[in-house]
Amino acid sequence: MSADASDLSLVRRVQRGDKGAFDALVLKYQHKLVKLVMRYVRNPAEAEDIAQEAFIKAYRALPQFRGDSAFYTWLYRIAINTAKNALVSRDRSPIDYDLDRHQGDESYDMQSRMKDSETPEGLVLTDEIRSTVNAAIDALPEDLRTAIVLRELEGLSYEEIAGAMDCPVGTVRSRIFRAREAIDQRLREVFEGGLGRAEEIG
Amino acid sequence: MNEELDSQLSAMFDDELPSAECELLARRLSRDGELKARWGRYAVLGAAIRAERGVRLNAALAGRVSALLITEPALATPTVARASPVRWWQPVAAVSLAAGVAALSILWLRTQSPGAPLSARADRPAPSQGVNTGVRSSSSPYIYTVPQAPAARPVVVPSTELANYVVAHSMFSSQVERHNLLSAFMTSEPGTAAGAEEPESDAKIIAH
Numbered sequence: 256m257s258a259d260a261s262d263l264s265l266v267r268r269v270q271r272g273d274k275g276a277f278d279a280l281v282l283k284y285q286h287k288l289v290k291l292v293m294r295y296v297r298n299p300a301e302a303e304d305i306a307q308e309a310f311i312k313a314y315r316a317l318p319q320f321r322g323d324s325a326f327y328t329w330l331y332r333i334a335i336n337t338a339k340n341a342l343v344s345r346d347r348s349p350i351d352y353d354l355d356r357h358q359g360d361e362s363y364d365m366q367s368r369m370k371d372s373e374t375p376e377g378l379v380l381t382d383e384i385r386s387t388v389n390a391a392i393d394a395l396p397e398d399l400r401t402a403i404v405l406r407e408l409e410g411l412s413y414e415e416i417a418g419a420m421d422c423p424v425g426t427v428r429s430r431i432f433r434a435r436e437a438i439d440q441r442l443r444e445v446f447e448g449g450l451g452r453a454e455e456i457g
Numbered sequence: 458m459n460e461e462l463d464s465q466l467s468a469m470f471d472d473e474l475p476s477a478e479c480e481l482l483a484r485r486l487s488r489d490g491e492l493k494a495r496w497g498r499y500a501v502l503g504a505a506i507r508a509e510r511g512v513r514l515n516a517a518l519a520g521r522v523s524a525l526l527i528t529e530p531a532l533a534t535p536t537v538a539r540a541s542p543v544r545w546w547q548p549v550a551a552v553s554l555a556a557g558v559a560a561l562s563i564l565w566l567r568t569q570s571p572g573a574p575l576s577a578r579a580d581r582p583a584p585s586q587g588v589n590t591g592v593r594s595s596s597s598p599y600i601y602t603v604p605q606a607p608a609a610r611p612v613v614v615p616s617t618e619l620a621n622y623v624v625a626h627s628m629f630s631s632q633v634e635r636h637n638l639l640s641a642f643m644t645s646e647p648g649t650a651a652g653a654e655e656p657e658s659d660a661k662i663i664a665h
Contacts, residue, residue, distance in 0.1 A: 259472060260472065260474065260475070260476040260479045261469045261470070261471075261472045261474060261479050261483075262472070263476075263479075264476065264479035264480045264482075264483040265483045265486070265487070267483075268483050268484065268487055269532060270532055270533075271532075271533070272531035272532055272533060273484075273487050273531075274523075274526050274529075274531060275486075275487030275488055275493075276483060276486070276487040277522075277523075277526065278487070278493060278519060278522075278523050279483070279486050279487060279493060279496055281518070281519040281522045281523070282493065282496055282497040282500050282519045283470065283496070283500050284500075285500070285518045285519050285522075286500060286501070286503075286504035286509060286512050286514070287504075287509075289511075289512050289513075289518070290504075290509045290511070290512050293511045293512070297511075299511050299512070299513055302511070303513070303518050306518060307518055307521055307522055307525070310518075310522045311522065311525055311526070311529075314526060314529060314532075315529070317532055318532055318533070380514070380515040381513050381514045381515055384501060384505055384514045384515065385505045385508065385514065387505075388502050388505035388506060389505070392506065403506070404506065406471060407502075407503045407506040407507060408506055408507060412471075412473070413468075413471065413473045428464065428467070428468050428473065429464065431467060431468075431471065432463065432464045432467040432468070435467050435499055435502065436463065438502045439495065439498050439499070439502065442498050442501065442502060443498070446498070
């Protein structure tokens with residue numbers, strides 16, 4: 256098993272003319288890319304626009320991608336350059352915006368987020384999704400919860416999680432899958448009608 | 458949906474699926490809308506767990522990118538895209554080159570043959586049997602040399618080693634075998650050096 260094999264298999268398909276494979280890459284990395292761009296522009300809508308532009312640039316440059324580095328690393332560089340160019344073209348300097356500054360900051364309330372051009376509906380839906388996911392995680396058995404948190408929050412590999420939980424890698428894979436399925440069951444309710452206006456995510 | 462397939466999808470999302478399985482699943486993922494939606498929700502729940510502030514989890518970014526890509530041409534592999542088309546002059550040049558090489562080969566062969574014209578052989582050294590018909594001045598060498606007619610067919614003289622072998626073989630072979638054409642020729646040839654020299658020593662060697 257090689258690292259980045261998943262992305263590489265999708266990238267190769269795109270390079271052979273399969274645009275649908277690029278959708279999967281966008282779905283996987285859209286949130287990470289927006290979070291990255293948010294270090295340069297404060298407005299979430301603007302960050303999404305820049306991320307969108309970065310994805311289009313990446314698609315056009317994909318024939319030159321040879322897999323020497325991980326796809327996300329390559330995409331990351333494109334997004335940073337796109338964000339910097341956007342700032343220069345608007346004759347602005349980057350905002351020193353440290354996302355970690357707001358971790359656990361109670362003052363980062365609804366009112367301050369409204370200033371970020373976020374629509375009330377978007378905020379409510381995002382909060383709904385977060386609370387749904389958190390509730391689903393709380394309802395998970397201990398072993399499933401630990402496995403999914405170590406994976407998603409700590410970014411550990413299956414092998415590292417297996418070492419931490421003292422179980423085979425296959426068990427880790429099964430636990431993470433079952434945890435995702437349980438959370439996804441709740442998420443689908445939100446997206447498919449929980450608020451009656453959930454946007455398409457794919 | 459197939460639970461094994463979903464399990465593979467989860468592992469692929471984490472980059473924990475073997476490459477061969479990734480290839481197969483990537484193909485299905487790019488075409489199966491339901492599988493793709495599940496893949497997208499996996500990304501959403503991961504972002505929700507990480508509590509990424511400022512990131513809208515309901516964003517339709519992927520849909521917008523997908524819509525924009527409709528107008529984009531499908532990609533091709535770099536090697537295919539960069540392959541230069543065959544120019545009209547390339548086959549012509551190839552044929553011309555081949556014809557030139559063939560013509561040079563024929564010309565060279567003609568200069569090497571005995572009946573070649575004098576002009577073609579002018580640069581070759583004069584044979585030793587040539588007859589000098591020109592007038593030699595004190596300061597210039599022979600200006601023209603007419604070669605003699607080609608000699609009769611060259612005499613094929615077998616090598617001494619082969620001749621010795623054939624003679625020795627004829628001496629120790631049966632009567633019938635001794636009358637084969639070559640042996641008869643070699644042994645009946647009067648004055649053949651090979652037939653007269655050292656038959657016994659070779660015979661000893663063969664006998665051993």
